[in-house]
Amino acid sequence: MYWSELFIPTLRDDPAEAEAVSHKLLVRAGYIRQLAAGHYSMLPLGQRVRSKVARIIEEEMDRIGGQRFHLPALHPAEIWKRSGRWDVMGDEMFRLVDRKGADNALGMTHEEVFALLATELFSYKDLPQIWYQIQTKFRDEPRPKSGLLRVREFTMKDSYSLDVDETGLGEAFDRHHGAYLRIFSRLGLHVVDVEASSGAMGGSGSIEFMVRSGAGEDWIVTCDGCDYRSNLEKATSKLATVEDADTVPEPSRFGTPDLHTIKALAEAFPDIAAPDRQIKTLVYLIDDEVTLVLLRGDHDLLEQKLIDATGGIKVRPAQPEEIVAALGAHPGSLGAVGVTGLRIVADHALSGRRGMTTGANTDDWHLRDVDVERDVAVDTWASLRTVRAGESCPNCDGQLDLWKGIEVGHIFKLGTRYSEAMNALVQDESGASLPIVMGSYGIGVERGMAAIVEASHDERGIVWPVAVAPYEVVVTVLRPDDEAASTAARDVYSGLTDAGVEVILDDRAERPGVKFADAELVGFPYRVTVGPKGVANGVAEVTRRAGLETVEVALSDVVDHIVTAVERGRGG
RNA sequence: CGGGAUGUGGCGCAGCUUGGUAGCGCACCUGGUUUGGGACCAGGGGGUCGCCGGUUCAAAUCCGGCCAUCCCGACCA
Numbered sequence: 150m151y152w153s154e155l156f157i158p159t160l161r162d163d164p165a166e167a168e169a170v171s172h173k174l175l176v177r178a179g180y181i182r183q184l185a186a187g188h189y190s191m192l193p194l195g196q197r198v199r200s201k202v203a204r205i206i207e208e209e210m211d212r213i214g215g216q217r218f219h220l221p222a223l224h225p226a227e228i229w230k231r232s233g234r235w236d237v238m239g240d241e242m243f244r245l246v247d248r249k250g251a252d253n254a255l256g257m258t259h260e261e262v263f264a265l266l267a268t269e270l271f272s273y274k275d276l277p278q279i280w281y282q283i284q285t286k287f288r289d290e291p292r293p294k295s296g297l298l299r300v301r302e303f304t305m306k307d308s309y310s311l312d313v314d315e316t317g318l319g320e321a322f323d324r325h326h327g328a329y330l331r332i333f334s335r336l337g338l339h340v341v342d343v344e345a346s347s348g349a350m351g352g353s354g355s356i357e358f359m360v361r362s363g364a365g366e367d368w369i370v371t372c373d374g375c376d377y378r379s380n381l382e383k384a385t386s387k388l389a390t391v392e393d394a395d396t397v398p399e400p401s402r403f404g405t406p407d408l409h410t411i412k413a414l415a416e417a418f419p420d421i422a423a424p425d426r427q428i429k430t431l432v433y434l435i436d437d438e439v440t441l442v443l444l445r446g447d448h449d450l451l452e453q454k455l456i457d458a459t460g461g462i463k464v465r466p467a468q469p470e471e472i473v474a475a476l477g478a479h480p481g482s483l484g485a486v487g488v489t490g491l492r493i494v495a496d497h498a499l500s501g502r503r504g505m506t507t508g509a510n511t512d513d514w515h516l517r518d519v520d521v522e523r524d525v526a527v528d529t530w531a532s533l534r535t536v537r538a539g540e541s542c543p544n545c546d547g548q549l550d551l552w553k554g555i556e557v558g559h560i561f562k563l564g565t566r567y568s569e570a571m572n573a574l575v576q577d578e579s580g581a582s583l584p585i586v587m588g589s590y591g592i593g594v595e596r597g598m599a600a601i602v603e604a605s606h607d608e609r610g611i612v613w614p615v616a617v618a619p620y621e622v623v624v625t626v627l628r629p630d631d632e633a634a635s636t637a638a639r640d641v642y643s644g645l646t647d648a649g650v651e652v653i654l655d656d657r658a659e660r661p662g663v664k665f666a667d668a669e670l671v672g673f674p675y676r677v678t679v680g681p682k683g684v685a686n687g688v689a690e691v692t693r694r695a696g697l698e699t700v701e702v703a704l705s706d707v708v709d710h711i712v713t714a715v716e717r718g719r720g721g
Numbered sequence: 722c723g724g725g726a727u728g729u730g731g732c733g734c735a736g737c738u739u740g741g742u743a744g745c746g747c748a749c750c751u752g753g754u755u756u757g758g759g760a761c762c763a764g765g766g767g768g769u770c771g772c773c774g775g776u777u778c779a780a781a782u783c784c785g786g787c788c789a790u791c792c793c794g795a796c797c798a
Contacts, residue, residue, distance in 0.1 A: 158732095165734090165791085166791050168792070288797070292722095557798075630756090660755085666759050682757080683757095
């Protein structure tokens with residue numbers, strides 16, 4: 150292709166609205182344009198990268214036996230009602246009413262539709278199956294941001310494994326795990342696979358694939374001593390033990406006027422109310438049920454852990470009035486001692502603790518000498534607290550590190566929730582009907598693109614890996630009006646084209662500086678520079694985008710030189 | 722949804738305090754000179770000043786409402 154004929158609208162300035170590097174560069178280099186918050190048009194260069202990413206995903210899915218489908222994006226409400234997710238998904242699902250007055254939704258994921266198709270599987274002999282598609286998803290994100298990193302409309306490769314039992318699911322899960330590692334490696338992404346929360350998907354286990362980046366929105370915990378790694382939402386750590394007295398008397402009240410925070414109480418009563426000696430009592434409404442959430446005074450709740458521990462769908466902190474109605478006191482004087490009739494969820498760090506201090510459920514009064522197991526009717530023990538950097542690894546003596554990552558993929562063991570809802574059953578050897586055991590696996594295509602840019606750029610622009618670059622090579626003619634240079638450049642161009650290299654000829658009537666700057670901004674992996682002086686000497690220059698080192702190559706060898714380099718790069 | 726900010730040719734911005742003629746840089750068009758790191762000269766085209774309403778002889782500018790976008794917190798590929 151000739152650059153002079155293409156639509157590559159590069160900009161000299163960063164768009165004012167962009168913050169994330171990938172957002173700035175993809176807009177500036179002419180890959181994308183925003184239509185609305187969270188909706189981006191893919192320009193020709195963007196579309197080329199997008200389809201290359203999708204192609205790599207497709208190849209690796211096919212390699213593990215995946216069969217590609219294409220499902221509707223618009224779904225009748227009925228299937229979502231059957232799975233129960235019509236209500237669960239809340240405002241995140243785009244909903245619309247058609248001319249008949251029927252409710253519809255734009256698909257945010259496709260478990261329901263695939264499970265429905267799986268009702269045409271009848272025998273265990275039909276399993277296993279891996280089904281997938283690469284398709285547009287719609288999610289009414291409360292806050293789209295950072296260009297392609299978080300949007301409301303995006304392309305997802307979503308696959309679904311169908312197995313007769315948990316063992317089969319485990320195998321399909323592992324195969325996807327391997328395929329995902331290969332995909333991200335081919336995309337040039339260094340991913341870390343971490344334990345993760347399953348969130349609204351449900352199921353028994355999930356792994357996320359994270360790319361380390363300051364633009365990421367997830368916190369990842371890794372150990373410096375072993376291979377422990379986890380999303381913060383799932384992470385645990387070993388805590389230093391706190392020495393408590395062997396026995397403590399019955400709890401007793403003491404006045405604490407105007408002491409409404411952990412810190413204030415600790416300062417006023419340092420010997421009995423150090424933060425790690427207090428019980429923090431939070432009040433939550435979990436599916437409209439008032440629930441007390443107990444943590445050690447110096448710990449912070451991680452809400453997703455509470456959701457995972459309770460299976461709640463609608464989870465929110467209680468309003469002050471609701472708290473007073475439930476406990477008879479205001480925040481700052483709350484506690485769980487003697488409370489009956491309310492669900493109590495407590496963090497493991499409180500287990501076995503004695504001599505604790507907590508609110509007395511009377512304003513301005515606290516209780517001391519609390520023995521958690523003796524005095525509090527805990528219904529559920531769970532890991533609820535937020536792990537902090539520097540704490541000890543749960544599996545070894547190492548220290549935990551905390552960093553931000555971009556979630557580029559997520560795989561879930563779903564189980565039978567959707568197959569049961571859709572009545573997707575198969576008969577086993579004995580003739581008994583069993584629900585198909587499902588897994589679900591997702592990769593965000595455009596987010597993957599953005600993650601590559603986040604991870605691979607310099608001050609001049611994008612540095613694409615060969616495997617996903619919109620074109621592999623740009624041939625830059627320094628003087629298109631010089632016949633010798635122009636002819637030599639066209640020869641290189643057609644030689645590369647004939648050799649199957651994706652090449653673009655920068656034949657624009659621009660000065661060299663403009664062409665170099667654009668080539669580097671756009672990020673072609675290789676540049677062949679052809680100018681009158683070089684041509685007179687029978688040479689061109691080859692510049693690798695990563696590192697920008699330049700070598701002089703005889704014109705007669707340029708095609709071979711590039712073909713070798715590009716072929717090495719294509720494998721990822 | 723809570724908090725903060727912004728909306729002026731395609732992009733980046735000034736003008737608004739103190740109402741009256743909409744301006745600069747880049748990009749674009751024409752001609753010329755230039756040509757190995759975002760050239761120069763001359764001429765030129767393009768703007769409902771986010772939208773609606775109000776105040777006023779007169780509104781980009783003042784007032785009210787709405788909308789949109791971005792950033793920070795609660796959600797996710």
